[in-house]
Amino acid sequence: MASVDRSIFRKRALDKYMQRQELHVILRLVSPRMFVFLWALLLLFLGAGALVWSIQEPVLIQGKGVVVQPKAANGKNGKAIVVLLILPPDQQANLKVGQPVTITINSANITFTSTVQSVEAGVMSPAAITTQLNLPIPLAQTLSGPSVVALAPVEPMSLAQTYLGSQCQAQIQIGTQSALSILPGVNNIPGYISTLQQFFNTIIHTIQTVLQH
Numbered sequence: 001m002a003s004v005d006r007s008i009f010r011k012r013a014l015d016k017y018m019q020r021q022e023l024h025v026i027l028r029l030v031s032p033r034m035f036v037f038l039w040a041l042l043l044l045f046l047g048a049g050a051l052v053w054s055i056q057e058p059v060l061i062q063g064k065g066v067v068v069q070p071k072a073a074n075g076k077n078g079k080a081i082v083v084l085l086i087l088p089p090d091q092q093a094n095l096k097v098g099q100p101v102t103i104t105i106n107s108a109n110i111t112f113t114s115t116v117q118s119v120e121a122g123v124m125s126p127a128a129i130t131t132q133l134n135l136p137i138p139l140a141q142t143l144s145g146p147s148v149v150a151l152a153p154v155e156p157m158s159l160a161q162t163y164l165g166s167q168c169q170a171q172i173q174i175g176t177q178s179a180l181s182i183l184p185g186v187n188n189i190p191g192y193i194s195t196l197q198q199f200f201n202t203i204i205h206t207i208q209t210v211l212q213h
Helices: 002-029 032-054 089-094 126-132 137-142 157-163 186-212
Strands: 056-068 082-087 100-105 110-115 148-153 167-178
Touching (some): 082 100, 082 167, 089 148
Antiparallel strands (some): 100 110
């Protein structure tokens, strides 16, 4: 019986010792110096996050285009030479007049900037694009399927005649987004915060348990 009592006593003493060790480690973590360090680290993290969040990156959509001179109603060439922007049908809602466009002439490696001058209503078939905009018939061969169509003036206009008939690539800026939103792992931030909260809750619970004993 005495041997059993001593065994129980040793177990209790060992438990007390382990609890004191845990409390010692926890108190080191929450010591004033460590507390200040953690607060400084948190403020640094929040400051860096706010700085990155304030940086805005352009949201771009890709399309193709061709420099054209729509015909007038009498069959003669119109005065304005424009870039016919051809985009996927799902981009209809994103296109707005006045959006900046970067256009690259494929054959000459020439890039210039312009703005969306007009956006045609609805998704159009190649035949409808050719007919409605009075485009030359051979141009229909560059249209591969239903598309959303917009027009942008050639810049500078003095070179418009030189670019006529050229095919090009277009990037249209439809908005901006925070640079933070494109970083990997940003969507997991709520999970990180939850894990951190659980960690602090565990520390508080452990301190309370040790102090109660």
